[in-house]
Amino acid sequence: MKELVVISGKGGTGKTSLMAGMASLAENMVMCDADVDAADLHLLMAPEIREHHDFQGGGIAVINSDKCIECGVCRDLCKWNAINENFEVDSLECEGCGVCVYLCPEHAIDFPIQKCGEWFISGTRFGPMVHARLGIAQENSGKLVTLVRQEAKKLAERENLELIITDGPPGIGCPVIASIGGVTALLIVAEPTVSGLHDMERVVQLAAYFKVPAMLCVNKFDLNPDQTLVIEDRAKAQGVTVLARVPFDPVFTESMVQGKTVFEYKIESEAAYALKQVWSEIGKVLEIN
Amino acid sequence: MIISIASGKGGTGKTTVATNLAVSIESGVEILDCDVEEPNAHLFLHPVIEHKESVAVVVPEVDEEKCTLCGKCAEICQFKAIVVLGKTVLTFPEMCHSCGGCFEVCSENALSETGRLVGTVEKGHRNGLDFVHGRLRVGEAMSPPLISKVRSFARPGMLTIIDAPPGTSCPVIAAIKGTDFVMMVTEPTPFGLHDLKLGVEAVKLLGIPCGLVINRSDIGDDKVREYAEQEDLPILMEIPFDRKIAEAYSRGELIVEVMPEWKEKFLGLYDQIKELAGREEARG
Numbered sequence: 001m002k003e004l005v006v007i008s009g010k011g012g013t014g015k016t017s018l019m020a021g022m023a024s025l026a027e028n029m030v031m032c033d034a035d036v037d038a039a040d041l042h043l044l045m046a047p048e049i050r051e052h053h054d055f056q057g058g059g060i061a062v063i064n065s066d067k068c069i070e071c072g073v074c075r076d077l078c079k080w081n082a083i084n085e086n087f088e089v090d091s092l093e094c095e096g097c098g099v100c101v102y103l104c105p106e107h108a109i110d111f112p113i114q115k116c117g118e119w120f121i122s123g124t125r126f127g128p129m130v131h132a133r134l135g136i137a138q139e140n141s142g143k144l145v146t147l148v149r150q151e152a153k154k155l156a157e158r159e160n161l162e163l164i165i166t167d168g169p170p171g172i173g174c175p176v177i178a179s180i181g182g183v184t185a186l187l188i189v190a191e192p193t194v195s196g197l198h199d200m201e202r203v204v205q206l207a208a209y210f211k212v213p214a215m216l217c218v219n220k221f222d223l224n225p226d227q228t229l230v231i232e233d234r235a236k237a238q239g240v241t242v243l244a245r246v247p248f249d250p251v252f253t254e255s256m257v258q259g260k261t262v263f264e265y266k267i268e269s270e271a272a273y274a275l276k277q278v279w280s281e282i283g284k285v286l287e288i289n
Numbered sequence: 290m291i292i293s294i295a296s297g298k299g300g301t302g303k304t305t306v307a308t309n310l311a312v313s314i315e316s317g318v319e320i321l322d323c324d325v326e327e328p329n330a331h332l333f334l335h336p337v338i339e340h341k342e343s344v345a346v347v348v349p350e351v352d353e354e355k356c357t358l359c360g361k362c363a364e365i366c367q368f369k370a371i372v373v374l375g376k377t378v379l380t381f382p383e384m385c386h387s388c389g390g391c392f393e394v395c396s397e398n399a400l401s402e403t404g405r406l407v408g409t410v411e412k413g414h415r416n417g418l419d420f421v422h423g424r425l426r427v428g429e430a431m432s433p434p435l436i437s438k439v440r441s442f443a444r445p446g447m448l449t450i451i452d453a454p455p456g457t458s459c460p461v462i463a464a465i466k467g468t469d470f471v472m473m474v475t476e477p478t479p480f481g482l483h484d485l486k487l488g489v490e491a492v493k494l495l496g497i498p499c500g501l502v503i504n505r506s507d508i509g510d511d512k513v514r515e516y517a518e519q520e521d522l523p524i525l526m527e528i529p530f531d532r533k534i535a536e537a538y539s540r541g542e543l544i545v546e547v548m549p550e551w552k553e554k555f556l557g558l559y560d561q562i563k564e565l566a567g568r569e570e571a572r573g
Contacts, residue, residue: 009327011299011455016480037456038297038484058367079388092462092494097388098367134458136490141458142430170299170455171326174430194541195304195329202327205427223532224539253508256479 001156002184002286003149003164005034009199011170013191014219017252017262019167020044021272022279024126024261026288029163031124032152033131034179036117036144041167044259047122047129055132055147057116057140058096061089067108074100074109092137116140119148121155128155145169145178163288172206180207184286186214188240192227200231204238214240215285217278221245241285244277291449292562293323293468293497297488298481299455301474302504302528306558307452308333309544311418313555319447322422323464324454325408325435332541336413336420344423344438345404346387346431351378355399362391362400383430408435412442419447433463440464455484457491465492470566471499472525477509482516489520498569500562505530525561526554 006019020041023031033041061082063074068087075083077100082093101111116139119132130152132144152164166183169175180186186207190200200216207214216235221228232242247270255265262272294307304322308330311320322330349362349371360373370384371391382405392400408425423439425432432454440463443449453464465471471492475485485501492499501517506527517524528534528544537547545552 010329011296012301037458038299038487040298040480040483043479043483077389077393092466095386095388096367097386097390098365099388099390099393102365102390103393136457136487137459137462137494139459171432171460172427173326173425173432173460175458176326177428177430191300191539193539194332195327196539198329198332199327202427209428223535227539250508253478257510259479 001153001162001164002288003166004185004187004282004286005166005168005179005183006187006189007168007176007179007203008170008189009172009203010191010195013189013196014252015189016040016044016167017256018189018217018219018246018275019165021261021263021275022282023165024263025276025279026163026165028161029127029165030152030156030161031127031129032148032164032166033129034145034148034166034175035169036132036134036148037141037169037175039131039133042131044256044261045124045126045129046259047120047124047131049120049122051121053119054115055117055119055144057114057138057143059098059111060091060094060096060114061098061100062110062112063087063089064108064110067106069106071105074104077103096139117144119144119151121151128159130155142174142178145175149179172202176206177210180210180212183212186212187282188214188216190216190218190231191220192218192224192231194227197227197231197234201234204235204240208238215243215282216240217243217246219246220248222247243281244274246271246274246278290470290563290566291443291451291468292470292472293451293453293465294472294474295453295461295465295488295492296455296474297457297484298475301476301481302502303474304329304333304452305504305538305544306472306474306502307450309551310555310559311450312543313545313552314448314559316417317448318450319419319421319444320450320452321439321443322452323436323439324452325423325425325432325439326454328422328424330452331420331422333543334415334418334420336415338411338413340412341409343406343409344435345406346434347389347402348382348385348387348405349380349391349400350403351380352399352401353377355397357397359396361394361396365390365394386431407431410438410442432460436460436463457487461491462495465497466495468497470562471497472502472562473499474502474504475513476505477503477511477513481509482513485513486516489522498565500525500565502526502528502558504528523565526558
């Protein structure tokens, strides 16, 4: 089984639009949305939810005021200043470390497990999809990413699917690290801007750090062809496989408004043509098709 | 006053708004780039960096001579960052949240404090503008400690502009919590709207007044405007899609540099923010 994860470092380079288009061309695959913080793939895929599960994160401290003698031990211990003068815990600040729970001399602090989000197994017109929604302002995004990836893998094994295509989160932090461990290959979608170059270089470093092979596709390349060349050269120098480019094309936004992939909306477009080329090159790298 | 610039969805133009706003105001302003995973503001501001420091968090180191393998440290650790395995104690510094629990429960004094590097903070200036950003070490998962460090550079009496990371989870909260106004930057597309709603929910949770900038305002559809009206979210500025702006951005140029007429618009944006934040304060 192969697992392709699409990431970008910088947000808004077109990860989800490109990933959805490619998934519509792929066969025997399951889609996975690992951007659990701001998941958007479902807006193009209109998933029919088959399974719905709660995601349990860690515990959060809750002080039982009947037992609390206001000795202040918990406030002294808390590294996040999450406990106020009235001995109430700010659940947004609480890290869930449990230190106050363990060390309260009166055993006055409970540690209920929190529901931090939900995850789903759904059907779409292109195949099954595993996706999730992290609760607003919640921690544990890395844990939820790991969970959806595991579930996508299980589903692929059950249904004998040979490919997992995952839409990854932006950045290089916790959820991205959870998205890329052990994958077959990464597709980095970059845009030809100074930020695009800067952020691409950081994800390429991240890929090297975790020893994951990476490919690069420059999206909206014609907005700055010179910068496209710079990005491709830098990527090549780092051992990244450079794929075909995708032009700036309003059909991406238009198809998004229609809730469609670019192939469904306008197959005779420059963008669709270019993306097909990208996908065929990925197929060769992954040795699928 | 602290204004944070956030978005939910990435790539909507947070950095564009933050940098152009800061440069337009000219004096008494500092910009704190809290998107420490992918900081970009420096690419447009080209600050002269005059101070650089490493930021580390405290993690435990075990003295095996003193350790009796009692296992209390492993029991209190919620993050599986310290475990007893046979006749040895293993630490996983990258999993550690630096809560200090293991140090508290170790009765043998077998743990000492060591550091895990999370990144660096750089401070500098460009003309009258003060600049600070954080750069997360590649491979480091936890950005909130570094974001807090960047925010510790905020100086009272200054106008502080925070460029926040995308999303709605802990890094965003670390960047925008306790600020006086959140400027949400969005684009009028289904993805933009969906992530804007999540972002607005997070801002509401924190109880911070909030306004909207719609970038590339002539693409997509009208649903963001409908949502703004429903939610009583003031639209403070619209920036149309203009290939000239997109190309200038791609070269690392500010809008106000290539189209000086935009300076007035960004100053107008600032006036509106002052009024909205002030109104909230008066309401108290």
